[in-house]
Amino acid sequence: MDSPLLELTDIAKRFGATIALNNVRFDLRSGEVHALMGENGAGKSTLMKILSGNIQRDAGMITIDGKPVDIRSPRDARAQGIAIIHQELNTVPAMTVAENLSLGQEPRNRFGMLDRTRVLRDAREKLARIHADIDPSRPLGSLGIGMQQMVEIARAVSEKARVLVLDEPTAALSRTEAQQLYAVVNRMRDEGVGLIYISHRMEEVWQLADRITVFRDGTYVGTGTRDELSETDVVRMMVGRSIGDLYRHEPRTPGDVVLDVKDLAAEGLGPVSFQLRAGEVVSMSGLIGSGRTEVARLIFGADRRKGGVVTVNGKPSHPVDPSQAIADGLAMVPEDRKGQGLFLDHSVERNVSISSLDQFVSGEVVQNRAVRQAVLQQMERLRLRKNAIDLPARALSGGNQQKVALARWLLRDSAVMILDEPTRGVDIGAKREIYELIDALARAGKAILVISSDLPEAIGIADRVLVVRGGRIVQELLADAATEENVMRHAVGASADYQTPNTGAQP
Incomplete structure (x- = not known):
């Protein structure tokens, strides 16, 4: 077995009376992806902050290639070949891609001025190393989150990082962007980089990781290879108990129509028609860009509609802003909780x-x-x-x-709740609590619309699934017929015989 590239032994950290890390351990080999998993508050981020030099450990040892190192600042970490891609990107959106890639390493010409030609040339070379097709002259802020993340990775690779930490790297990515990231991760592993992969998403951990380590409540629980551990094992290690079926709930009996949407339309969207009943959960599923969030924003008054009628408990709702929607009995938790929620x-x-x-x-x-x-x-x-x-x-x-x-x-205590990506970036224990809350709210008579990119979640918590493609609802599926294959078939337009949705159907 190869000696570890990086080893953290008996790492301890306390914040006042709170023990954040209690003598935890973790090791990483060259050319492997080692997933670090645990609920929010398990100690993952604290350990990574210690590794990056942002905070100091109280006890324990860090070794690289078997030699003890003292990391007291981010500069020390970079000098040791450690780079971290945080969930909150550390970039300057107003600057170009090339300028971001040269930050701190700006080339100068013989007159001491910034060599812009070389900045662009170096940027193209850095992006080419990770096969990222990005125009280096574009403002970084004009790119999607996935491409911005690729720029950060390109910078880390250019700095000859031997250890790369990816913290929830796909939390805000589309499926296509996530696949591009997976390809980069696999290439870096093949080149001998050691990658620490922090994620709550089981499917991507099982797709990428060679080994998995689990923390719980600031303590080390265990490590195993992908072949040695099952998803059930990891969940049990994370939460300290077996949580069974995440989405299990007793059948619900919907009541009267609470939200009635007819021919809702905006630029590039609609017409959209559907109903929500008291005591039911309806999921809206589809690919990124299908128009799911846009429908929610139109209903909630965050965007202006061009046509259509929305009624709440039989009363017309024409909000010109969210405050009017709230007064009409609507509530919305947006997908970007930090920026909008x-x-x-x-x-x-x-x-x-x-x-x-x-x-x-x-x-x-x-x-x-x-x-x-x-x-x-x-x-x-x-x-x-x-x-x-x-x-x-x-x-x-x-x-x-x-x-x-x-x-x-x-x-x-709103009558209608619209939840857009309610469990994005949330650990598995908190997910279960949110699912239980959604079920309890439905049983209390609330009408709930859930927008989710997590297909098992969208299907598992719902009484009905509305499949959206190209700004329209192309199919409505009752819970019994809503399989992942069936939903995806309609979402991508693979079915040649779409039926007219029965928008008023009661399960």
């Missing part, structure tokens, strides 16, 4: 209460004590620590941020 620098209390303050006014004065008590009740319902109420939202893990976004609408 939360006020990251404001407290949890502020984020949860912001859409419901009108319910706590007496004599034109907001009753702050009542607001706080109501927020605490929703936090308890979602298993959020009460002492987090005054923390800024950005201080929470991704899973807990999503719970805060959900808590806002639980407090509002």
Whole structure:
């Protein structure tokens, strides 16, 4: 067996009274992909921050090629050949791709001025190494997240990284972009780079990883090869229990129509017609760019519709902005929780209460004590620590941020809930809690529309699946008929005999 390229032994870290890492270990070999898995708060990010030099370990040893190293800053990490591609990209969107690739290494001409010709030439060479077909003269911010990520990887490769950490690299990528990333990962492994792959997505871990290590609550649980471990084994290691079928729920009985959408249209979208009933969960599935999110935004007043009629509990809803949609009984958790769903620098209390303050006014004065008590009740319902109420939202893990976004609408008690990618970037334990919440809300009479790129999720939690392609609903499938193959067949247009959707069907 090859000696480890990188070895972390008995690493410990404490933040005040909180033990973040308790003598954990991890090792990485050249030319392998080693997945690091665990729920949010398991200690994965803390260990990577120690490896990158952003924080200091309290105890333990780091060795590279069997020799102890002391990493006290990101510069030290780079000098050791360690590069990290964070989920939140470390790039400058206003600068070009080439300028981003040369940051900190800007070539100069004989007059001491920036050599722009060489910047472009070097950028093309760096992108070519990872087979990325990107115009280096384009502003980075004009590219999709997937291509921006490729630019970061190209920079890491150009710096001769021997250890590359990828933190939730596909969280915001389309299926095509993810496949491009997988190809880059496999090429780098073939070239002898050691890759640490952090992900909550079982399917990609099983596609890429040679070995898997699991942390739980800041402790090391175990390591095994892909052949030695099953998905069930990994889930049990992550959560400390067997959680059974993630999507299991008892049959639900839908009631009256709550949301009725008829001939909804906008530029390049529609007409779209469907209904949501009280007590049911309907998934909207389709490829990236099919128009799922656009439909949700039109209903919620985030974008202007060009035609169509939307009614909520029999009353017309014509919101020109989300505030009117909220008043009509609609709620929406957007796919970009950080950019659109939360006020990251404001407290949890502020984020949860912001859409419901009108319910706590007496004599034109907001009753702050009542607001706080109501927020605490929703936090308890979602298993959020009460002492987090005054923390800024950005201080929470991704899973807990999503719970805060959900808590806002639980407090509002809206009739219709639109959840766009509700479990993106959320660990498997938190996913189960969100699925249980969705089921409980449906049983309490809410009408719930879920948009999800995770096909097993979209099918497993729903009573009906609406398949979207080219800005239209091309098929409606009841739960019993909604297999992954069937949904994908309609999503890509592989079926030659689409039926007219029965938009008013009751399961």
